[in-house]
Amino acid sequence: MADIYDYSVPRVDGSEQSLAEFKGKVILVVNTATGCGFTPHYAPLEEMYEKYHDQGLEIIDVPCNQFAGQTPGDDQEIHEFCTLKYHTRFPQMKKSDVNGENALPLFTYLKEQQGFKGFGKGASSLLMAAMLKKIDKDYKKNPDIKWNFTKFLVDRDGHVVERFEPTTDMKKVCEAVEKLI
Numbered sequence: 359m360a361d362i363y364d365y366s367v368p369r370v371d372g373s374e375q376s377l378a379e380f381k382g383k384v385i386l387v388v389n390t391a392t393g394c395g396f397t398p399h400y401a402p403l404e405e406m407y408e409k410y411h412d413q414g415l416e417i418i419d420v421p422c423n424q425f426a427g428q429t430p431g432d433d434q435e436i437h438e439f440c441t442l443k444y445h446t447r448f449p450q451m452k453k454s455d456v457n458g459e460n461a462l463p464l465f466t467y468l469k470e471q472q473g474f475k476g477f478g479k480g481a482s483s484l485l486m487a488a489m490l491k492k493i494d495k496d497y498k499k500n501p502d503i504k505w506n507f508t509k510f511l512v513d514r515d516g517h518v519v520e521r522f523e524p525t526t527d528m529k530k531v532c533e534a535v536e537k538l539i
């Protein structure tokens with residue numbers, strides 16, 4: 359049976375980033391976008407990275423253009439946007455699919471480990487649910503990534519312990535990371 363360390367993701371330069379290199383570390387995998395209402399999540403992600411990287415946190419940023427075309431640029435444009443606007447230093451991977459037949463195998467694995475459990479409560483949760491219902495009336499019944507900035511948290515033993523939808527308050531994500539550090 360495969361585990362998280364059997365997977366890799368393509369880097370911008372075409373090489374592969376093996377997750378086996380992160381054994382013993384806490385990993386946060388996130389599909390991102392540069393033109394999304396959740397794009398400001400980059401700021402708290404970078405804050406977490408700066409605060410906890412030396413203690414073993416790795417963030418794997420996988421830009422994706424599958425949700426309303428909100429990541430239209432090429433890899434260089436995406437990188438420039440993130441580093442100039444949000445001063446990101448965590449590694450950014452090659453723009454890739456997270457759903458469908460061309461999805462990165464890593465995301466297929468992550469979705470198998472932590473399926474969709476809902477958007478929670480609050481105004482943004484209601485908006486996301488209403489929007490997705492128009493796109494796919496059965497969205498609640500499949501594990502697919504629903505939107506940009508879905509995050510998967512992996513503990514130091516390689517277990518995918520939590521999935522955070524983009525509507526989850528970033529403070530809650532940070533608290534979950536802190537518990538594993």
